[in-house]
Amino acid sequence: MKQVFETQKLYYGFPVFFLGYKDEKWGYNLTTSSSSYTLGHMLVIGLFSGSNACRQIQKHGSFSLNLPLESHMLEIEQCGFNSGRDKFDLTNLTYQQGLTLDVPLLDDCPLVLECQVEEVVEFEQYTNFVARIVHRHVDEKFVVDGKFQSQSFNPIFYMGDGKERIYRYLEEERSDKMGSILKAARKNQRKSR
Numbered sequence: 001m002k003q004v005f006e007t008q009k010l011y012y013g014f015p016v017f018f019l020g021y022k023d024e025k026w027g028y029n030l031t032t033s034s035s036s037y038t039l040g041h042m043l044v045i046g047l048f049s050g051s052n053a054c055r056q057i058q059k060h061g062s063f064s065l066n067l068p069l070e071s072h073m074l075e076i077e078q079c080g081f082n083s084g085r086d087k088f089d090l091t092n093l094t095y096q097q098g099l100t101l102d103v104p105l106l107d108d109c110p111l112v113l114e115c116q117v118e119e120v121v122e123f124e125q126y127t128n129f130v131a132r133i134v135h136r137h138v139d140e141k142f143v144v145d146g147k148f149q150s151q152s153f154n155p156i157f158y159m160g161d162g163k164e165r166i167y168r169y170l171e172e173e174r175s176d177k178m179g180s181i182l183k184a185a186r187k188n189q190r191k192s193r
């Protein structure tokens with residue numbers, strides 16, 4: 001039996017990332033975020049309209065999305081609880097210049113997307129940026145024979161409700177290939193006929 005659950009928000013598991021962007025005050029800057037999805041070369045992120053990240057990305061029209069590891073938990077919180085500060089100075093995280101865009105690409109993050117904003121859509125107090133992924137930079141240990149090693153990539157997931165939000169960590173290398181479940185079910189069905 002389900003109940004109607006009244007809550008301000010219900011986040012059902014989104015990977016945590018650092019947004020890297022050009023900052024008119026600090027040169028380049030960072031903000032922790034978790035609202036994103038991607039389809040093909042499109043990537044959409046959602047930001048609170050009052051954040052510095054939102055202002056700067058709107059002004060400069062580009063950003064990088066950097067997937068951290070569990071070893072970056074302190075930096076994740078430093079960049080998520082210090083609005084408007086110089087977060088490269090605060091964290092000592094280092095970066096390279098973007099290949100095409102004027103954005104910082106974080107050295108320690110194994111997966112980094114260089115993104116060009118194409119459309120901005122506001123919803124209440126939030127701003128959605130629809131962007132084109134211009135380059136995907138991936139640590140070579142996660143690419144074998146031209147294939148991304150999804151089964152060993154462990155992003156940090158952010159989830160929770162209006163009362164409490166938590167981080168979830170992937171620990172075991174448990175995975176199933178897409179399509180394999182249906183294939184196995186069909187095979188079993190044929191066997192039982």
Ligand SMILES: Cc1cc2nc3c(=O)[nH]c(=O)nc-3n(C[C@H](O)[C@H](O)[C@H](O)COP(=O)(O)O)c2cc1C
Pocket residue numbers: 016030031032033034035046047048049050051052053054076077079080081082083084085158
């Ligand atoms: C794990 C985590 C996830 C977050 N996700 C988002 C998000 O999806 N969108 C957003 O606007 N802020 C998000 N925040 C909050 C911002 O990081 C926070 O408001 C930050 O101080 C904004 O900094 P800025 O004003 O310097 O950009 C998140 C914070 C944390 C710690």
